[in-house]
Amino acid sequence: MKKIYMYVQDTMADWENGYFLQGLTLQKMAGALKYELQTVSVSKRAIKTAGGITVVPDITLEEIDEMQAGALLLIGGDTWQEKSNQPILEMANSFLEKNILVAAICGATLGLANNGILNSYYHTSNALFFLQGSDKYKGEKYYKDTLAVMDKNLITASSAGSLLWARYIFENLKLYSHQTLEAWYNYFSSGKVEYFVDLMNSFN
Secondary structure (H helix, E strand, O other): OEEEEEEOOOOOOOOOOHHHHHHHOOHHHHOOOOEEEEEEEOOOOOEEOOOOOEEOOOEEHHHOOHHHEEEEEEOOOOOOOOHHHHHHHHHHHHHHHOOOEEEEEOHHHHHHHHOOHHHOOOEOOOOHHHHHOOOOOOOHHHEOOOOEEEEOOEEEEOOOOHHHHHHHHHHHHOOOOHHHHHHHHHHHHHOOHHHHHHHHHOOO
16 A cells, blocks of 8 residues: 655644545545555654644654655645755655655745755745745746646645645545546535535445
């Protein structure tokens, strides 16, 4: 079973991965567990999210197995410019070079910008000026003012784009059928009961 590694650190914006986590649970209804989520950090010290939740990482960076990696998720937070996050950003670059999915949202996109990763991919963030605060960011011509962008094996999103970000992740990983994914996205973006019915029927 492939691993989805989700990096966790103090101040992590724990609401930004909510739609992704919900969607991942649909694997059981789809009848096949293709991906396992593992939280990863620089150590196994408990971290405190922005919402006040305590998370104990499953593994450290040294325990990541690239051969088993299906994706690396980088969640927003206030600490992405700190040196402690440099190792995971270097790993993100390595994953991209190996055609492994990297998905970053909100403040994590600034971390990518600080490493020059966004200079050659179409991408988005909270705002263009948010990224222009990085001296290493030269990717203005690739910036798109939208909720989320998928370019090859890199997915980026603004803080308001977590639902579309999750959809792009599932699309990239080919986790569900088109019918299931369309119904799931339509239901959570509208709340209409008919889409919930479509979602349930897609598993039959």
